[in-house]
Amino acid sequence: MTATSTPPIPSELDLEQQHLSGTITSMLAQIDAWEDRSRNVGADLETSLTLADTAEEMAAMLSVHVNEPYFGSLKVRIGGREQTLYIGKIAHRDLKGPYSITSWESEVGSLFYAQALDWTTPRGLKGTIQRRRQLDVRKKTLHGLTDLYDASTGGDTGARETVLLQRLSEASRSGMRDVVETLQPEQNDIMRAPAGTAVCIQGAAGSGKTTIGFHRLAWLAHSERGPHQARPSHTLVLMPNQVLAHYASRVLPSLNLQGVVVTTPETWALGFLGLEKMEVTDRTLTLLLQDRDNTRRRAAWRRAKALGDLRMFGVVRSHLHTRLQANLERLTYQGSVEVQRGGRSKAITLALSNSQLQKLLTTVLERDPLDGYRPAFRAALEAELLSQARVTDEEEPVVLRQLNVEVSRLIGRVFAGMLPVTEARRLLQDETALRYAAQTHLPEAMLQLLLSDPLASVAKPRRSFADVTELPLMLAVAGLLDGLGKRNGHALEPYDHILLDEAQDFAPLLYALLRRAARPGHLTALGDLNQGLHGYKGPNAWTEVQAALGGGEVLTLSRTYRSTRQITELTARVAATYNRAAAVVGVDRDGMPVQRLTAGPLAQLTAQAVKTMQAAGHANIAIVTRRTADADLLVPDLMQHDVDAQPILNEQARYTGGVVILPVHLAKGLEFDAAIVAGAEATTYDPATEFETRLLYVSLSRGVHALAVVAPNELHPLLSNPSQLEGTSHDK
Numbered sequence: 061m062t063a064t065s066t067p068p069i070p071s072e073l074d075l076e077q078q079h080l081s082g083t084i085t086s087m088l089a090q091i092d093a094w095e096d097r098s099r100n101v102g103a104d105l106e107t108s109l110t111l112a113d114t115a116e117e118m119a120a121m122l123s124v125h126v127n128e129p130y131f132g133s134l135k136v137r138i139g140g141r142e143q144t145l146y147i148g149k150i151a152h153r154d155l156k157g158p159y160s161i162t163s164w165e166s167e168v169g170s171l172f173y174a175q176a177l178d179w180t181t182p183r184g185l186k187g188t189i190q191r192r193r194q195l196d197v198r199k200k201t202l203h204g205l206t207d208l209y210d211a212s213t214g215g216d217t218g219a220r221e222t223v224l225l226q227r228l229s230e231a232s233r234s235g236m237r238d239v240v241e242t243l244q245p246e247q248n249d250i251m252r253a254p255a256g257t258a259v260c261i262q263g264a265a266g267s268g269k270t271t272i273g274f275h276r277l278a279w280l281a282h283s284e285r286g287p288h289q290a291r292p293s294h295t296l297v298l299m300p301n302q303v304l305a306h307y308a309s310r311v312l313p314s315l316n317l318q319g320v321v322v323t324t325p326e327t328w329a330l331g332f333l334g335l336e337k338m339e340v341t342d343r344t345l346t347l348l349l350q351d352r353d354n355t356r357r358r359a360a361w362r363r364a365k366a367l368g369d370l371r372m373f374g375v376v377r378s379h380l381h382t383r384l385q386a387n388l389e390r391l392t393y394q395g396s397v398e399v400q401r402g403g404r405s406k407a408i409t410l411a412l413s414n415s416q417l418q419k420l421l422t423t424v425l426e427r428d429p430l431d432g433y434r435p436a437f438r439a440a441l442e443a444e445l446l447s448q449a450r451v452t453d454e455e456e457p458v459v460l461r462q463l464n465v466e467v468s469r470l471i472g473r474v475f476a477g478m479l480p481v482t483e484a485r486r487l488l489q490d491e492t493a494l495r496y497a498a499q500t501h502l503p504e505a506m507l508q509l510l511l512s513d514p515l516a517s518v519a520k521p522r523r524s525f526a527d528v529t530e531l532p533l534m535l536a537v538a539g540l541l542d543g544l545g546k547r548n549g550h551a552l553e554p555y556d557h558i559l560l561d562e563a564q565d566f567a568p569l570l571y572a573l574l575r576r577a578a579r580p581g582h583l584t585a586l587g588d589l590n591q592g593l594h595g596y597k598g599p600n601a602w603t604e605v606q607a608a609l610g611g612g613e614v615l616t617l618s619r620t621y622r623s624t625r626q627i628t629e630l631t632a633r634v635a636a637t638y639n640r641a642a643a644v645v646g647v648d649r650d651g652m653p654v655q656r657l658t659a660g661p662l663a664q665l666t667a668q669a670v671k672t673m674q675a676a677g678h679a680n681i682a683i684v685t686r687r688t689a690d691a692d693l694l695v696p697d698l699m700q701h702d703v704d705a706q707p708i709l710n711e712q713a714r715y716t717g718g719v720v721i722l723p724v725h726l727a728k729g730l731e732f733d734a735a736i737v738a739g740a741e742a743t744t745y746d747p748a749t750e751f752e753t754r755l756l757y758v759s760l761s762r763g764v765h766a767l768a769v770v771a772p773n774e775l776h777p778l779l780s781n782p783s784q785l786e787g788t789s790h791d792k
């Protein structure tokens with residue numbers, strides 16, 4: 061008798077590795093098939109070319125994901141049958157075998173992140189989750205597996221947190237990254253808030269607002285969103301500065317989002333208004349930072365707030381009504397057209413009296429057309445003339461062509477001289493006009509504020525400029541006259557979706573306008589009311605935003621992810637001085653103690669901090685200064701200490717990793733392995749001014765793994781070592 065050895069039972073890891081190899085083979089076969097032009101043949105040459113191009117595009121999209129086809133799996137029981145679904149960043153259909161991949165944005169993909177265990181399929185079958193498994197796949201190799209939930213061994217394993225901590229402990233990158241693999245249940249729910257409902261996502265620094273916002277765009281771009289699906293090329297993202305816009309845009313390819321426009325509100329507004337050459341100022345901010353007179357500062361703050369008040373929309377609207385009605389005062393329409401009837405040409409005389417025109421205009425103005433008064437008035441005029449001429453459907457295009465010159469001339473006179481810049485300024489500078497327009501909209505005190513000029517002492521640039529507080533009014537004029545949205549040649553179409561980052565700094569009036577620029581309910585606002593640097597522009601509460609948006613939901617992210625416990629504790633202490641909101645819960649991740657360097661030349665201490673960070677293995681290090689000039693001055697001094705820091709001094713500069721030096725306003729939203737706050741003292745960040753303390757908070761919260769605070773003299777009182785502070789709670 062010969063002994064036969066039973067083959068070893070393959071381990072779970074072996075089985076998963078086999079499945080991975082099978083999946084990669086299946087994906088490569090699909091890519092080959094798409095790339096093979098001979099297979100993509102249509103009925104004619106044009107169809108064939110289109111088919112081949114589409115197939116090539118799909119091949120290119122899929123090939124990006126061959127190295128890491130999926131990151132997790134779900135063992136599910138549906139209608140009594142067990143199956144395993146693999147979840148990845150892109151869907152893949154394996155028609156011949158078991159190697160399909162479900163995309164994370166799909167409804168089924170959501171089950172990987174959710175807490176729920178049961179669901180009902182679109183066909184009405186009951187589904188139950190048996191196991192959630194995280195798979196660490198890199199470069200076509202399986203490096204490990206972690207079960208997050210396993211019904212057969214008691215359910216939740218608690219490993220989601222371990223996987224998250226592993227991810228958070230990785231080195232930072234020079235661009236924003238996706239978190240598809242480790243999206244947390246709370247984030248997943250918020251990201252999937254019903255499409256077509258405007259949402260305001262509130263969350264502390266590092267809670268993943270910006271990240272979640274971009275993931276929401278990817279979710280909206282998925283075909284399962286049906287009528288609410290958003291085309292990336294018709295999606296607009298507004299961020300506070302270009303450095304951040306560029307940094308964040310790097311996440312787009314991994315989320316399969318091609319063609320999203322990511323820019324700043326000012327650049328977008330000027331581009332939309334055709335005023336690209338204009339300089340943008342923020343004279344309120346200049347005054348708030350330079351003027352020591354609190355009465356003037358308060359007045360400047362309140363005036364800026366008034367300019368961005370939602371009620372200003374009504375003021376602009378009634379101002380435009382008055383102007384248009386005045387322009388139309390004595391105008392009438394006289395003209396004639398020719399039509400071919402019974403083989404002969406027949407002349408038809410057309411006329412509209414002034415009162416007929418007034419009636420048409422009033423109807424248009426009362427209707428508040430989203431496409432603007434001008435196109436709506438033209439359409440109303442043409443419709444009236446066509447009905448007067450009693451033309452047939454076939455005659456209509458010919459007649460409209462003949463009407464064009466006269467109608468355009470009349471429209472030109474009704475809308476004469478009404479340009480966004482001049483009209484917005486006329487309204488603010490002409491007391492009679494403002495009083496008349498504001499009658500039913502504003503109280504006298506607000507009117508007085510608008511008529512005052514607390515910024516008189518702040519210099520105006522020589523070249524033409526638009527102040528950030530005026531831009532919403534200019535956009536309101538443009539929007540009411542000609543509509544708002546995405547320009548497509550001469551036409552305008554609503555954006556499929558608009559995403560606002562640092563949304564606490566957007567005026568309520570601007571919200572009302574952006575609402576008109578997008579499809580109904582297609583606006584996502586990401587912000588932290590407690591982090592607002594520009595409160596004079598922003599809303600006091602999300603309810604003000606909801607009022608401007610005509611509804612919408614406010615959703616709150618409760619955890620922060622960015623920084624180590626040591627950094628989070630210090631930043632929380634600074635935020636507590638102005639933030640009355642409940643304490644924020646950070647992911648409990650241990651890191652190196654905060655470095656405190658004092659008593660020495662700034663450059664020498666800063667260079668020392670850089671070297672300590674590098675010795676600890678950190679590559680992406682930011683030296684954050686209070687002002688641009690501080691950064692500029694420090695660069696050559698650092699060289700004397702053998703540190704070559706790349707300066708980021710304006711919005712044209714780009715962050716590409718390594719050691720950089722930049723002012724705090726350009727650091728907002730960025731993150732680095734280590735942050736070094738140079739000049740962390742009371743003389744730089746005045747503790748008596750809340751704005752300065754908020755800036756200090758932004759500087760301190762940029763580091764992911766390490767933080768150093770550097771002061772040539774004494775450290776800022778909020779940053780001294782807790783053991784030296786009386787009455788403050790001690791770091792753990």
Ligand SMILES: Nc1ncnc2c1ncn2[C@@H]1O[C@H](COP(=O)(O)OP(=O)(O)OP(=O)(O)O)[C@@H](O)[C@H]1O
Pocket residue numbers: 224227228237238239242243244247263264265266267268269270271272588591621622728729730731761
């Ligand atoms: N679920 C997650 N898994 C892994 N990393 C995450 C997760 N959520 C957030 N992060 C990380 O936390 C950091 C902060 O995220 P993000 O910049 O989106 O936060 P934020 O709320 O916009 O911050 P800020 O208000 O400072 O701009 C990023 O490094 C991000 O990758």
